[in-house]
Amino acid sequence: MEVAVLKETYPGEQRVALIPASIPKLEKSGFRVFVETGAGDAAGFADQLYVDAGAQVVDRSELANVDVFLQVRSLGANTVEGRSDLDLLSQGKIVIGMCDPLGQPESIAEMASHGVTQFALEMVPRISRAQSMDVLSSMATIAGYRAVLLAAVELPQMFPMNMTAAGTLTPAQVFIIGAGVAGLQAIATARRLGAVVRAYDVRPAVKEQVESLGAKFVELDLDTGDAEDAGGYAKEMGDDFISLQQQKMAEVVAESDVVITTAAIPGREAPLLITTEAVRGMKPGSVIVDLAAERGGNSEPSRPDERVIESGVVVLGPTNLPSEIPNHASQMYSNNVARLLLEMVDEDQHLFLDLDDEIINGTLVAHEGVVVNHRVSDLLDATCEEVAGVANVDSQESVGVDDSLSSDKLGDEVTDHISDSVDMEDDSTHDRLPHDHDIDDKEADESLTEDPSNVGEAEDSLRGIEDDDDVLPHDLSSVDDENDDTGEQDLIEDGLESDIEESQKLELMSDDLDDVEESHEDDQDGLSL
Numbered sequence: 424m425e426v427a428v429l430k431e432t433y434p435g436e437q438r439v440a441l442i443p444a445s446i447p448k449l450e451k452s453g454f455r456v457f458v459e460t461g462a463g464d465a466a467g468f469a470d471q472l473y474v475d476a477g478a479q480v481v482d483r484s485e486l487a488n489v490d491v492f493l494q495v496r497s498l499g500a501n502t503v504e505g506r507s508d509l510d511l512l513s514q515g516k517i518v519i520g521m522c523d524p525l526g527q528p529e530s531i532a533e534m535a536s537h538g539v540t541q542f543a544l545e546m547v548p549r550i551s552r553a554q555s556m557d558v559l560s561s562m563a564t565i566a567g568y569r570a571v572l573l574a575a576v577e578l579p580q581m582f583p584m585n586m587t588a589a590g591t592l593t594p595a596q597v598f599i600i601g602a603g604v605a606g607l608q609a610i611a612t613a614r615r616l617g618a619v620v621r622a623y624d625v626r627p628a629v630k631e632q633v634e635s636l637g638a639k640f641v642e643l644d645l646d647t648g649d650a651e652d653a654g655g656y657a658k659e660m661g662d663d664f665i666s667l668q669q670q671k672m673a674e675v676v677a678e679s680d681v682v683i684t685t686a687a688i689p690g691r692e693a694p695l696l697i698t699t700e701a702v703r704g705m706k707p708g709s710v711i712v713d714l715a716a717e718r719g720g721n722s723e724p725s726r727p728d729e730r731v732i733e734s735g736v737v738v739l740g741p742t743n744l745p746s747e748i749p750n751h752a753s754q755m756y757s758n759n760v761a762r763l764l765l766e767m768v769d770e771d772q773h774l775f776l777d778l779d780d781e782i783i784n785g786t787l788v789a790h791e792g793v794v795v796n797h798r799v800s801d802l803l804d805a806t807c808e809e810v811a812g813v814a815n816v817d818s819q820e821s822v823g824v825d826d827s828l829s830s831d832k833l834g835d836e837v838t839d840h841i842s843d844s845v846d847m848e849d850d851s852t853h854d855r856l857p858h859d860h861d862i863d864d865k866e867a868d869e870s871l872t873e874d875p876s877n878v879g880e881a882e883d884s885l886r887g888i889e890d891d892d893d894v895l896p897h898d899l900s901s902v903d904d905e906n907d908d909t910g911e912q913d914l915i916e917d918g919l920e921s922d923i924e925e926s927q928k929l930e931l932m933s934d935d936l937d938d939v940e941e942s943h944e945d946d947q948d949g950l951s952l
């Protein structure tokens with residue numbers, strides 16, 4: 424089995440799909456690893472490191488016979504340059520990468536028409552067994568962190584409170600909208616920098632997670648009802664709800680120095696939560712970082728990858744933050760992708776796609792000439808056979824796939840896996856992770872259906888938002904840093920434990936904050952941080 428790591432071609436992309444530390448594990452399972460010259464340079468992984476790890480570094484022209492190609496951005500996620508890969512990707516080749524299947528379904532159809540077997544890493548089902556392969560969580564972690572740093576650089580104030588002989592500097596007021604993976608990481612990062620943080624999410628279940636990170640959960644008087652689907656994602660809320668949410672949040676937005684928006688609905692445009700009028704209510708010099716800019720934006724003035732100034736407020740719409748921290752982003756991505764690759768090897772060390780396996784099945788979007796994921800083919804507004812130009816997907820003979828891939832069954836399963844069902848097989852192991860959920864099976868389309876009962880009664884006032892000025896910055900130096908920054912640890916096996924440690928650490932931060940607050944009350948004259 425030969426696997427190749429391609430050099431990324433998307434403009435500005437600095438990540439690499441596989442880092443040297445992942446190679447021994449793959450070789451042990453029977454893979455020969457080839458790396459395109461210079462593939463890891465931008466992420467800090469020179470060719471020699473790959474050679475030392477056992478890979479062969481070769482020119483692109485020498486990769487024609489390879490079976491499996493690893494990429495960060497394959498065609499759908501790289502519509503700018505991705506087509507240049509098609510010369511390597513003949514019939515039967517396997518591509519594993521991000522490809523924005525719900526945003527760029529035409530690209531999946533194009534890959535299918537080339538006979539390429541495409542795995543979309545965005546579609547890794549959110550089940551406990553697949554947590555170590557979950558690139559969306561990995562990249563959202565990096566993006567949430569980086570968004571706070573961008574805001575901190577833009578803000579004409581410091582984040583932490585300082586009491587000095589030259590006077591007291593009040594801490595920055597940060598508001599995080601959307602407390603999923605990116606939002607929780609943004610909360611933790613802003614708290615580490617000493618800001619006073621508030622957060623809101625339509626999923627009431629996240630209140631506890633927000634508070635455990637030392638932030639205050641903003642209680643809007645909105646009937647979120649059953650806003651969370653069975654997969655732990657938010658459901659799409661109706662226009663009336665969003666309009667009320669905009670009104671009720673405007674006051675919190677106006678009080679904030681920094682707003683970071685991360686609100687998203689899988690496969691949908693991002694909800695517009697901050698109107699231009701609300702932005703005008705903010706103090707000049709305030710900063711909005713809109714992580715949803717690529718999907719239409721949570722804030723009206725934001726534009727993808729632009730720095731917009733609206734009434735003195737800086738509005739950033741970065742679309743590729745993980746690439747700005749390419750070393751760690753690649754490390755996480757590499758562990759995710761290697762873990763998935765190891766799922767495709769049988770006992771005899773041969774490539775084997777077990778189409779009954781829910782991870783393989785859920786992640787596969789193009790196979791043997793067919794777009795095999797119904798959400799993708801529905802988006803193409805066509806049947807699978809029309810899209811890929813291959814007749815009769817319901818006949819397994821015609822496409823030579825396992826009957827688990829018959830279009831109806833696959834579509835149902837994929838929709839279940841991606842949007843709705845999370846089968847927590849080992850809650851005892853994972854119950855510290857902030858994104859774990861015990862859930863029931865629900866109808867597949869539930870997550871995408873507006874539920875009118877979610878639209879609550881209007882009330883003009885915000886409730887439960889208390890003055891948080893008494894929250895003080897905290898000293899993180901007392902928090903053990905157990906991260907291994909060498910990048911050499913085996914996160915394939917240890918990633919989960921690292922996540923648990925991180926979760927514990929975040930809890931420690933919260934405890935630490937309490938200590939600092941207490942000590943501050945004892946000594947008001949001291950210099951805080």
Ligand code: NAD
Pocket residue numbers: 548549550551553554557559560563600601602603604605606623624625626654655656657660668685686687688689694696845857858859860
């Ligand atoms: P996401 O990127 O799709 O959305 C980000 C956040 O935006 C979510 O928390 C969502 O509730 C929120 N949101 C949507 N509409 C909103 C609105 N109108 N106002 C405010 N907030 C809004 O989600 P994500 O971060 O990828 O993951 C969401 C959840 O999925 C996690 O918190 C977790 O529960 C679950 N998850 C599970 C696993 C797993 O089990 N393996 C892994 C990752 C995530």
